[in-house]
Amino acid sequence: MKKQKYSFSKNERIKSNKEISRIFNNGIFLFTKNISLVYLCSKDTDQKINQIAVSVPKKKFKSAVKRNKIKRQIKEAYRLNKSIIYDYSDKNSIWFKMIFIYKSKSIPTYKTIYSEIIELLKKMRDRH
């Protein structure tokens, strides 16, 4: 399981509406300048996977092209940096469910997203 370091497959995403609302109600919020992160952690679940979802509000970006681009860039940044979290999870068997929300109104560069994702993941890891 999870031998491929940089993969990002379908079951690593959160799909059900119930889970998302549960995370928003009970989750812990972390912030950087442009992105905020909501997450829940759980021990000893059956599925040993970290799951994420990405959200870009339609009110701030009207064009679907721009919204999709930001989503893809966030996913890409997570894909390349998820070893930060997986190393920790494997040791302690704590699994996370995360939602990334893009807050800013301006279109970001890939580099800022990349560095902010790393920052968020490290923050989250250090709290446990």
Added chain:
RNA sequence: GCAGUCGGUUGUUCUGUCGCUGUCCCGAACUUGCUUCGGGAGAGAGGAAAGUCCGGACAACACAGAGCAUUACACUUCCUAACGGGAAGACACUCGUGAGGGUAUAGUAACGAAGAAGAAAAUAACCGUCCCGAACUUGUUUCGGGAUAAGGGUGAGAAGGUGAGGUAAGAGCUCACCGGUGCCGAGGGUGACUUUGGCAGCCGUUCGUCUUGUAAGUUGUAAUCUCGUGUAUAUCGGCGUUUGAGAGCUGCUCGCACAAUGCCGAGGGGUUGAGAGCUAAAGUUGCAAUGUGAAUUGUAACGAAGAUAAAUGACAGAACCCCGAAUUUGCUUCGGGGACAGAAUCCGGCUUACAGACCGACUGCUUUU
């Protein structure tokens, strides 16, 4: 050469690394399943995919039948599965020096409306002009009765226009020319219509109602069907009992048709998943023929996204194009940029957004020959 009009085509390319979603093949694991994991091959957004403005396909429900209402469209001939779309024309108005662009065009038999302004908005006498009578203040006077659409501050629109005759003053009252309408004929055109000859009458504008013709049942792929989970009381059928007039069917009417409750049987609300629907289609491209053209016919090749918290990407480098600067005038160097925009059942249109590049036809101005 510069500026423009119309129509059409196109909508950056390549390499490397790491990924995503289907399809097919191979291997491994076991719970033998369209299961999971690993590897390989090959495929993966647009001209508008957008807006959801029209028209269909497809699906479910409704529908004995008739009438009315409502909505949309409305010159002609065609194209099309269909359309409120398109093509080629006709005619009028309008914008432009021009190539061209925009808008309108069924019928007028009947009825209604036109604020403010103006005498008057259609059976036009307020002022004015002219005639007759009376009065006394004898006047470019006043009063009364008539004739008259030539003139008049308005208005989007004022009773065909110009000239001459005519008259008390005037008037299509008469005549000439011109505009428009109707009827009868001749030539051209498939047709709208047009050219032309004669006759008639003397002819307002806009909008609405109305009339005529054509079309429209309703809802939409979250339709609809199947499976799993699951078990309230909608609905339907049968039998029994009770009651008698307002609940339903397409917006209304005629018409059709029946309600309440008990038992039995079928069935299934809500929640949350999976599969089908789902992509081969009024298909795309090339060539040929027919046609002014939209398009049609024949023939050959291709087989080409199918996601569902949303795949089709990210990063780096190079090429190509554009802009700016530098100057060794070499497409040399440096810097910046490459639009609008992302399938969600599928087609045909329309509308809107768009950096540029290319092709064809034509117009105006300028220069040269």
Added chain:
RNA sequence: GGCCCCGUAGUUCAACGGACAGAACAGCAGUUUCCUAAACUGUAGAUACAGGUUCGAUUCCUGUCGGGGUCA
């Protein structure tokens, strides 16, 4: 994704196609009061944007933009 609805003062609503676009509350100024409130008087402020039809458009038509609802 499909199908609907709505955009009028700061807010909540009006307005046959006819012109100064109306009302209430809120705002500002004044009167009254020792001061405030209440009351009274006055005043400013708007048709989402762009075209078209019309003599004339908030109203009718078309297209953009914005906001909202609904479905299994």
